[in-house]
Amino acid sequence: MNRGCLRGRRRATSLRLSALLILAAAPVLVATGCRKQGAATGDVSVDASITPQPVHTGSEVVAFRLANSAHQPVAGARVQVEGDMSHPGMAPVFADAQEISPGTYKASLNFTMGGDWVVIFHITLSDGRKVERQMDVKGVESN
Amino acid sequence: MTKPPVAASPAAEEKRPAEDEEFFESQPFDLLRTPVIGPLLRWRHSRTFLQIPLFAVSVAMILEGLLGPTLSPKNMATVLTWVHFRGALVIAILCAGNLFCLSCPFMLTRNLMRKWIHPRFTWPRQLRNKWIPIGLFVGLLFSYELFGLWASPWLTAWIIVGYFAAVLIVDGLFTHGTFCKYVCPIGQFNFIAATASPLEVAVRDYEVCDGCATKDCIRGRREPSSPLVVLQRGCELALFQPAKVGNMDCTFCLDCVHACPHDNVGILSRLPAAELWNNSQRSGIGRFSRRNDIAALALVFCFGALMNAFGMVSPVYTVEDWLRRTLHIQSQAAVLGVLFTAIIVVEPALLLGAAAWITRAWAGVKSSWLAIAVRYAYALSPLGFGMWLAHYGYHFFTGLYTIVPVTQNAFVDLGWPILGEPQWTLVGLPKTVVEPIEFGFLLLGLAGSLLVAWRLAQEDSETHPMRAFAPWGVLCVILFLCCVWLMTQPMDMRATMLAG
Numbered sequence: 296m297n298r299g300c301l302r303g304r305r306r307a308t309s310l311r312l313s314a315l316l317i318l319a320a321a322p323v324l325v326a327t328g329c330r331k332q333g334a335a336t337g338d339v340s341v342d343a344s345i346t347p348q349p350v351h352t353g354s355e356v357v358a359f360r361l362a363n364s365a366h367q368p369v370a371g372a373r374v375q376v377e378g379d380m381s382h383p384g385m386a387p388v389f390a391d392a393q394e395i396s397p398g399t400y401k402a403s404l405n406f407t408m409g410g411d412w413v414v415i416f417h418i419t420l421s422d423g424r425k426v427e428r429q430m431d432v433k434g435v436e437s438n
Numbered sequence: 439m440t441k442p443p444v445a446a447s448p449a450a451e452e453k454r455p456a457e458d459e460e461f462f463e464s465q466p467f468d469l470l471r472t473p474v475i476g477p478l479l480r481w482r483h484s485r486t487f488l489q490i491p492l493f494a495v496s497v498a499m500i501l502e503g504l505l506g507p508t509l510s511p512k513n514m515a516t517v518l519t520w521v522h523f524r525g526a527l528v529i530a531i532l533c534a535g536n537l538f539c540l541s542c543p544f545m546l547t548r549n550l551m552r553k554w555i556h557p558r559f560t561w562p563r564q565l566r567n568k569w570i571p572i573g574l575f576v577g578l579l580f581s582y583e584l585f586g587l588w589a590s591p592w593l594t595a596w597i598i599v600g601y602f603a604a605v606l607i608v609d610g611l612f613t614h615g616t617f618c619k620y621v622c623p624i625g626q627f628n629f630i631a632a633t634a635s636p637l638e639v640a641v642r643d644y645e646v647c648d649g650c651a652t653k654d655c656i657r658g659r660r661e662p663s664s665p666l667v668v669l670q671r672g673c674e675l676a677l678f679q680p681a682k683v684g685n686m687d688c689t690f691c692l693d694c695v696h697a698c699p700h701d702n703v704g705i706l707s708r709l710p711a712a713e714l715w716n717n718s719q720r721s722g723i724g725r726f727s728r729r730n731d732i733a734a735l736a737l738v739f740c741f742g743a744l745m746n747a748f749g750m751v752s753p754v755y756t757v758e759d760w761l762r763r764t765l766h767i768q769s770q771a772a773v774l775g776v777l778f779t780a781i782i783v784v785e786p787a788l789l790l791g792a793a794a795w796i797t798r799a800w801a802g803v804k805s806s807w808l809a810i811a812v813r814y815a816y817a818l819s820p821l822g823f824g825m826w827l828a829h830y831g832y833h834f835f836t837g838l839y840t841i842v843p844v845t846q847n848a849f850v851d852l853g854w855p856i857l858g859e860p861q862w863t864l865v866g867l868p869k870t871v872v873e874p875i876e877f878g879f880l881l882l883g884l885a886g887s888l889l890v891a892w893r894l895a896q897e898d899s900e901t902h903p904m905r906a907f908a909p910w911g912v913l914c915v916i917l918f919l920c921c922v923w924l925m926t927q928p929m930d931m932r933a934t935m936l937a938g
Contacts, residue, residue, distance in 0.1 A: 352928070377862070379509060379511045379512070380511065380931060381510055381511075381586065381588070381589040381931060381932070382510065382511070382520070382588050382589065382750075382833075382931040383510045383511045383513070383516045383517040383520055383521050383588065383837065383840065384511070384517060384520070384521035384833050384834075384836060384837020384840050384865075384866070385511065385836070385837065385865075386836075386863075386865040386866075387511065387862050387863070387865075389862075389863075408928065408929045408930065408931075409752055409928055409929065409930030409931075410929065410930045410931035410932050411586075411589065411931065411932045413509055415509075429509070433932070434932055436752075436930075437752045437928035437929075437930050438928075
């Protein structure tokens with residue numbers, strides 16, 4: 296086999312390999328470009344606090360107030376509160392919030408370990424719209 | 439397997455003590471001769487076949503890290519990198535060998551690049567050691583703590599991008615496997631961990647090598663009529679199979695397997711960690727006892743495991759506060775710098791210095807204390823590996839199923855919910871199951887370290903092996919207790935820099 300022929304074969308192999316790489320990468324490139332955008336629900340705000348402070352591991356009360364853009368309380372929402380560790384691979388914790396007065400809710404969330412947490416409020420408004428808000432909880436202390 | 443002939447291959451004869459040879463004689467397992475895996479690995483394109491899926495996953499991780507959810511537990515980049523990849527890597531090394539380097543996606547792009555770009559430079563002689571990757575490895579551990587890399591999909595994605603770029607730049611400029619051998623911090627981690635692996639790429643029959651004139655395993659195979667045309671690469675990391683010892687610097691790329699015209703290279707079983715007390719001349723490496731850089735790598739590997747775990751438990755914040763008050767420093771980087779220096783430099787220097795001094799004084803070993811410390815530093819790597827296994831294994835097993843909801847979520851975000859709604863409650867194995875596994879890993883590491891220290895002591899002092907062993911045995915036990923203490927501390931993971 297002469298050198299030119301070998302080079303031709305190698306070039307063909309390279310092209311096949313390049314095509315394979317592009318094929319392997321293409322679905323994720325295309326798919327990510329199609330990522331769905333979140334619904335426009337910027338008119339609902341969450342004003343939340345956790346007591347007692349500083350936050351410790353164990354069950355803590357998350358109290359929050361839902362308000363619309365006119366600062367009026369948002370009543371009748373169903374809210375699930377989710378707590379996630381900053382580190383991936385840790386079990387999230389969930390709690391359903393109770394409305395204790397119009398627009399004011401509370402949930403009991405069990406912080407299972409110390410560290411930085413993120414609390415996510417999964418809110419279903421009375422008209423069926425879904426909203427998500429999140430709050431950072433830094434430095435939950437171990438008991 | 440045939441024993442290496444005494445007269446023809448003194449280096450090969452020196453490789454393995456007689457009792458180890460008995461072990462190999464009785465365990466002639468060869469992964470390349472197994473029914474399904476064997477033919478797959480012997481296939482010339484096996485490495486590419488394994489690399490392509492990992493490359494696709496890497497691209498997905500980069501895109502998800504840059505464009506996906508900003509919350510780390512919901513992002514594929516952070517979940518796969520810090521939970522699954524690390525855990526799977528160390529478990530694969532424990533159960534088989536350096537399988538990540540075998541299927542390294544970075545090398546796929548590098549090999550593709552080298553189809554067109556031919557490097558012109560050779561890596562400078564002064565840099566042909568492990569000091570640069572040791573610095574990079576420590577830098578990676580330091581950045582992990584300082585920037586809370588686990589909490590940032592964006593930074594995680596850029597690390598992967600940076601890795602691809604570094605591979606292409608280094609191996610685009612320099613010949614052979616420069617990046618793998620002299621730069622890659624993950625590779626060095628794998629090399630030192632794989633000294634405890636049960637499998638190694640090795641010669642099946644040394645007599646066949648004695649009769650080999652072409653040395654294709656290192657030179658590669660070339661077109662007879664056109665010697666410049668390489669048909670099959672030889673070892674790019676300068677490991678000549680008949681004189682190769684163990685897994686150090688071996689990426690399991692299998693180039694030597696494909697190059698050998700006698701089908702005389704296999705993936706063979708061996709006594710894990712036995713290479714750590716083997717001080718014979720190694721191809722491409724030299725003698726372990728003369729490689730201060732590899733000994734330092736072993737120490738960074740061991741004490742880095744402690745530091746990495748210490749950064750994840752509550753007491754680290756008490757220590758950091760104390761350092762701030764005592765040293766009057768507020769910068770988080772400076773506090774971490776002091777902590778890293780104390781645990782990765784000062785602590786090993788003091789402990790190994792003391793143990794070496796006692797060995798010299800009490801057992802009458804004639805070497806200098808530094809030579810003794812270098813020699814026994816390798817004994818600590820199994821314990822370090824045990825700690826990495828316990829730590830990464832914990833995250834891997836307790837977060838085993840988290841990839842399911844993360845993948846479901848990625849498809850939901852794409853508007854294509856074929857896998858259903860994310861099941862965020864899918865997490866992993868319960869701690870009650872995982873904790874015994876963690877302590878099993880630590881005990882395994884301790885056993886390995888004690889065994890290596892004992893074998894080194896037997897060689898160093900025929901009259902008082904116990905005296906030579908005792909300080910190192912005590913050191914191993916102290917470090918083991920530190921590991922156990924760390925694993926029993928409450929987890930407290932704060933992304934310090936991000937937390938402000």
